[in-house]
Amino acid sequence: MNQDILEEKILVDKSVLKEWKEWARKGDMRVKGYRIIEAPRGDRIDRIKRARFMIVERPHGVVYQHSFGLISKFYEGIVEGKLYGTKCPKCGLVYLPPRAHCWNPKCKLQETEWIEMPLEGVVVTYTIMAFAATPFLSELPFILAYVKVGDSVTALPIQLKEIDPVDVHIGLKVKIKFKENRVGDLMDLYAVPAEKPHPPPRSKEEIEWLKSELARVEEWVRKRFPEKFKK
């Protein structure tokens, strides 16, 4: 057997491991320091006592490495500024986010083929994010939309920008855009309206409520990330 077929070759190397390896090794989870604090303890609010607790510190760094597997081309495409979906050669279903195998039961996990997708779609559903995972907290509040791109039967989760949250609606036509510095991350993509929004009629109370909720989130972000608002 030709052994070459089993070998792993690096074709593009934009790795940052050199810089981060040292950082990832730091710590090793062993106790490096501690604090003793006083804090409440008790099983019911009317039975609270104060107690001493010891808190140990175990520093630990991680660089996660994972493969995108058979849908790698989608992420490579993002780096190139192109949007790739997949299409089933048997039944013709189109997937974006891509699926490596067709989910149509009749196709029995037929392997799909790559196609380039148009940079336009329609909002299928959306939400206005008032809370998020740590890396996105400073961006709050933002709009997360699920967008059906071209003929896809799946919808792409994407941040929707350049629109007042009050104006977003299901059915809004959007354009897909790429951020300038791309690393192969879904967050390298965002969407903007491709038409003048035409939201369904909303009551004054509804709009006022949404605006006051958004103001509360903005106030929280301002407090939590003061450096973001310094000029």
Ligand SMILES: [Zn+2]
């Ligand atoms: Zn199929």
